[in-house]
Amino acid sequence: MALTSKYKSEFLANISHELRTPLNSILILGQQLAENAGRNLSSKQVDFARNIHSAGTDLLNLISDILDLSKIESGTVTVEAEEIPFAILHDVVERSFRHVAESKNLPFRLNFDPALPRSLTCDPKRLQQILKNLLSNAFKFTAEGQVTLHVRPVTEGWTPGHRVLSHAPGVVTISVSDTGIGIPPDKQRLVFEAFQQADSGTGRKYGGTGLGLAISRELATLLGGEIRLVSTPGEGSTFTLYLPVTYTGPAAPRIAPATAQAIDAALPALPVAHEEAVPDDRESIQPGDPVMLIVEDDRHYARVLLGLAREKGFKGIVSDRGQTALALAHQYLPTAVSLDVFLPDMLGWTVLDHLKRDPATRHIPVQIITVEEERPHGLAHGAFAYLVKPATTQALERSFERIKTFAQPHMKHLLVVEDNAIESLGIVELLGHTDIQITAVGSGAEALAALRERAFDCCVLDLRLPDMSGFELLEQVQGEPRLRELPIIVFTGKALAEEEEKQLKTMAQSIVLKDVQSPDRLLDETALFLHRVVADLPEPKRLMLERLHGSNEALRGRKVLVVDDDARNIFALSSALENQEMEVLSATNGRQAIEIIGNTPDLRAVLMDIMMPEMDGYQTMQEIRKEPRFRLLPILALTAKAMKGDREKCLAAGASDYIAKPVNTDQLLSLLRVWLHR
């Protein structure tokens, strides 16, 4: 039974995410229609559009509730307990509900017992969620009389033998009493069940999803307490939340997450794969046409982008998967790429890395359009532009215009800042070719003057300058908005001291910075930021780059830990990694993984399965990240289902990246190269 419920919850969690994505498009479009920017809708049509938006919002709330409930039921909600002074609780509740009380013209009394301790230890977010549900209900079902919140310490009243409360050193109750319609005795148990209200007609009269109490009950259990109800029809109801003064754990044992295979078997295929493709221009591309490859898994957003691309004179090709996008990029060699970060099969970063590592596609400018604010990361990996969704149409248009201008063949400008004339000459010799124009200067002042005078596509900087340090120059550059996104490559012969490196990294927050120690890497990085077409470079330089990229240097001899409860998976992954001469350690559960990580100082990466019994991948990652020295350890999550929510959850739990199961070996190796190269 518990297992069936677990599958159901997993299924709901997944389906909810899938529902939310299209719904977001409906909401955005409905809102845009209601704004009637074209002034061509009648007031009635505007009204319809508003209704679409508001009905959509209701639906979205319902879905969020369902998701909440299924998350709690499937045991994926974590409790983050902290000390909550009762005085603060008082203020928060009062502030949130004072206006509701006033608008309904109902007195709202808050009654905090003086015998209460100063505070309780509990998860404030979850506690507020419960109180919000109980108070909203109280106000909703009360037409006259009053609503009272009563908080006091108690020594009894909970279900006898309660697992937590019976042993807790202190228990408090928070009761919400109303003088509303009340609940008949035979329905009192029912109201806590999902989708049930005391009277099936209630929903129509009072609105609401009927999920609030079910969620509250589950949350109360999670917080180690319970909710009890006393009610008389026609007189009112009192919902009493019992909580231990100090949170120690949930009141019911958690359902152990089922194993990955079992879940896979139980989950029907979701409709994602059958989504119809957005009709694009791939059939009508003529030689010489500028082509934009749009990688976006939200079909509607993809349509918006396609429209914009066409307006700017591009032929558009749309792909909703990273893997297909890479194939399309090779097949069509597009003029520009527009890339989303959250894709069903891999992160956009992996797509970007593939494109930038392959000499054939390396020069193609890529604009990243995403909801994540990770601008420096994107730009440092060679992205041309970075936009945060939902971008306004104007911002999108500007970006498309910029990338279009850039994609037209033109001379690229590079600034070399180096005081040693011989070295400067060497750099110019190394990088120079017919496709770029190089300006070489010997001091910080000259560099700043040159940068202010004209636009450069990239800058190579020696940290040692006669008039100021490279750091001072960087600070000045950082201070000028126009220069903020200029890719700067710090070229230094000596390894940077830890302190210097740290300092450079802080600057990388706003400017794109790379430190490079060898000529071939310098050629490589400048080619990346200048979007040079590798195939057009002279032979020796091309070979230099090919050598750099073809090698397996990044993987050989590196230690990697594979964590999976299924030894078959470990075996398969180990085989693939050992073929690259990597050293593979393995763990079959989270505890073991944490122990191995602690004992292996030269461990370079972790492959983490998410679905494991007892301690799942999320918990394990959170545990690992708690230790400061493992903050930067690359952890690649293996997710059984390529679902949006899972990916976000992986990253939130501390994963550096994710890869969908079944694992594609090439993709995995490439991902590892990305993370081991840093």
Add this chain to the structure above:
Amino acid sequence: MDNRANILLVDDNPQNLDVLESILDSPAYRLIHAQNANQALEALLAQDIAAIVLDVEMPEMSGLELARLIKGRKKTEHIPILFLTAHSRADEDILMGYGVGAVDYLTKPVTRRS
């Protein structure tokens, strides 16, 4: 340190494991039991194994599949595998077993001599 070679016995039936143990018991090597493919693979990940005695018919993952995995990994491909099968019907089984790298084939009931 225990320097004896490890021999991995894989059979889903614990009684068979005991029988095998009683037959093979010797101070020259250490016997490791596994009741399914997963346990066997875990043992292979955790320690060096000198040889494997493997039951062909097991629920979830058959001995043949397991052997394929073992032979597919560089670190373990050299380990000799001795297959056990419950009845002699299985000419096909035997062929497939050799196909995935069995060094020998025994038909149950196993006697000490065989």
